[in-house]
Amino acid sequence: MEWNSAEKRVKELQDLLNKYNYEYHVLDKPSVTDAEYDQLLRELIKLEEEYPSLKSADSPSQRVGGAVLDSFEKVQHRTSMLSLGNAFNEEDLRDFDRKVRQAVGEEFSYVCELKIDGLAVSLRYENGLLAQGATRGDGTIGEDITKNLKTIRSIPLKISEPLSIEVRGEAFMPKGSFGALNKVKEEKGEEPFANPRNAAAGSLRQLDPKIAASRNLDIFLYAIADVGDTEIESHSEGLDRLEELGFKTNKERKRCENIEEVIQYVEEWTTRRPDLSYDIDGIVIKVDSLDQQEELGTTAKSPRWAIAYKFPAEEVVTVLRDIELSVGRTGVVTPTAILDPVRVAGTTVQRASLHNEDLIREKDIKIGDHVVIKKAGDIIPEVVNVLEDRRTGEEQEFLMPSHCPECESELVRLEGEVALRCINPKCPAQIREGLIHFVSRNAMNIDGLGEKVISQLFREKLIVDVADLYKLKKEQLLELERMGEKSVDNLLEAIEKSKQNSLEKLLFGLGIRHVGAKAAKTLAQQFNTIDKLAKATKEELTAINEIGDKMADAVVAYFENEEVQELLIELKQVGVNLEYKGPKLVAVDEIDSYFAGKTVVLTGKMEQLGRNEAKEKIEASGGKVTGSVSKKTDLVIAGEDAGSKLTKAQQLEIEVWDEAKLLEELNR
Structure with a gap:
């Protein structure tokens, strides 16, 4: 191609x-x-x-993944919930095995687990009590569904030891519960759920916990988010530890010494999956040793030490x-x-x-x-x-039309493209889709302005461009179908709130060609205001590491457009923020800190700093905090009662500090 x-x-x-x-x-x-x-x-x-x-x-x-609903409070995961890379056949599995062997040698083993078709959740316990339960969300930010998770009887409200720990699992609806639920819905004349996964997700996203309680959900726990100061050295030990604490894990897991045993396990469950009382959509294969997991590391999206085999x-x-x-x-x-x-x-x-x-x-x-x-x-x-x-x-x-089905403009096929394209900038469909993109989650994130509402506003000619959203009046909205006073008030409040978004949200929402969410943030960090960005030359743009020629050309062309310039004036007039509000982009080699670029492990009890606070301060200083000691570790901070991690650091001759030295360096 x-x-x-x-x-x-x-x-x-x-x-x-x-x-x-x-x-x-x-x-x-x-x-x-x-x-x-x-x-x-x-x-x-x-x-x-x-x-x-x-x-x-x-x-x-x-x-890593998807977006967060506004129905629940947002939760920042302390450790990211990464998604897994996929394997679809034996060749993919053997390729994964080859890469693992190249990285860590021949001495390692795998743990195979059934891939439950449900909703990934994170449970946080403080002093042994369930403090918070959250969805995976986009992997970094989830939604707080604690009250609904508490209705799942297999989730302990109190674990067997007074630990502060975060664990991960998959909530699901058993086939029996799913059948009973759909029978009731059909008897009521309601549309049944398509499958148990949707039923589980829908149940846990109900604002009324009584509804979730009636759905008979279940859960399997599959990981400890951060083994911290424990003596756990492998994934299989972590699963055993979860059971000791009173969590429900899947008993069908198996430790495999080589890829041949993994393939045999996959073949067995490809045949046996209909016999289970819950749905599975594949097999998860993980390198067992936590040190080897650390050595293998992760990509931006997925761990290199695990893969999900998907059934045919x-x-x-x-x-x-x-x-x-x-x-x-x-x-x-x-x-x-x-x-x-x-x-x-x-x-x-x-x-x-x-x-x-x-x-x-x-x-x-x-x-x-x-x-x-x-x-x-x-x-x-x-x-x-x-x-x-x-x-x-x-x-x-079937013959593709020669003219746009929305505006009747002649369709063109641009050089190098396979798709037909309407190039009329006034095309109603493009304007409507652009408005839908503008209010979406990763853009201006205006809750209540979904596709149906935007289409209705556009159809009634209440909005023509994005600036019109900020000119809507309560009396106009109340005249629309299915718009009550409370929903209108909430919508206007959400629109007003979006005015304060940082610049990168607006840039992404404007739909500049080739500019995604990450590039929008990079541009916002580099130029700080939309006025400075609008005046940027191609040379200034391509000088930024992540900005290529095509993106630079698109940005320059976008801001040269007279209609865009008029739109920016309108946005200023209605009070939309046009400045970047986040931290300035600073390269690691520009951070004046001992921790810049270093990999640090925390172990033992900290007297003055909590573990999370210490981690945040080190990462703010350019360091990377990991959960296990390996040859790649630069520094270990050892508090009281430090265990095997301290011993391993000493064996590997890694530099070790106490908490006092850490505080001294942080306070410089």
């Missing part, structure tokens, strides 16, 4: 995967299956590996009844297959993306065809192929 084609496909995949991430993780209403999502993600990762310059920090391949995709046949077209905020026209509803692995599929005209031609897809839909789990459905032998002669060839 040529570079231009690869660039186009990468952007297309990123937009699509971000959309499906939002549907799955925020709305709990996935429109596509796990198998197809994974297929698109693998394609994206492969292209980004072939063309590293196309990989952006906000790419779904870097994502399921395929079904249905009829493609029609092809609909939608126009995105960048003008790309995307065809979508409308299918006879078909149920696969617990999910009803009625739509599937066809991506672009070339794909339709390549697969010879016609309206009326019997098609194979590929699916595994809950996420992305896609047309795999056509069953030509079932054709009757009545099938109709």
